[in-house]
Amino acid sequence: MCNVVTKIVIAGAIMFGVLSCGNNDRDAANKLLTQAEESIETRQYSIAVALLDSIDNCYPREIDVRRKAMNLRPKAIEGKTLRDIEQNDSLIAVMQGLFKEMESNFVKISNPQLVEPYIVAKKANKSILDKNGIQARITPDGDFYVISSLQDGLKHTSVSLVANGETVTTATVPFDGDRNYRSSSSEMITFVKEECDTLGEFACAHRGASISVRFNGNRNKSIKLTKDEIEAFAMTYKYSEIITRLKAAMRRGEKLEQLLALSRDQIARTTEENRD
16 A cells, blocks of 8 residues: 555656646756655655656756755665665564574485585485485575486476376476486486476465376376375475575665665765765
8 A cells, every 4th residue: 555655646746847847947846855855754765765866857957956856865765775674674584483493394415426415305205316206405595496206217308296186397308418317217307496486386285185296208107295295395395485585685685784884975975065
């Protein structure tokens, strides 16, 4: 609701500016400046920034008013940034709580023979490499991915999850001896996040249902997943999403702190210039 009101106010202010162009421009520009100052006082910082921007857009010749707007803009940005930091910190706290709740359900696997370590659910089938099945994993950076393993000579290039008459399928990964690897009758495919995230969403949505995995190749082969395998798959996807959101929020927090420092530096310089 707040965003809708904000957009209406901004649109109204800009429309006022457009209609006033060429008709007492200085009064119209000062009107927008006053509205921006009032918006800052009432903590409506996004509206203030939009109003100040509209002065530049509609009244490029009103140098004095634009200079005042330029001096006022860092205060609006400071207020908006402080609010964004507060909201982002709340998100980080929530994500950290969820992360700690789930952390004990996972284990990090490190093996010198592997390209990189990975995180896997404790309930997951650890012997995936020598049997038929799929396993959800998480990279050290938090990315979800899936390993499919088949001992059948099927030459599969994709896998599907099937439950309650619904089906989702990974992207096709052609045989290349790398991500799609075959040795005798053993086959293994690594599906990166963009190729298999629909499987994770599907497992979460059908957590209590009976789910089968279907290997798609020269022919199809289906096996039923156990309750632990379904839970591990769904839980891994959810954990990956939490890690990803937490890291994104922390990166955003760093950028917001930089923006806050910049706006405060601009405020200090503007204050000093005004004193001179």
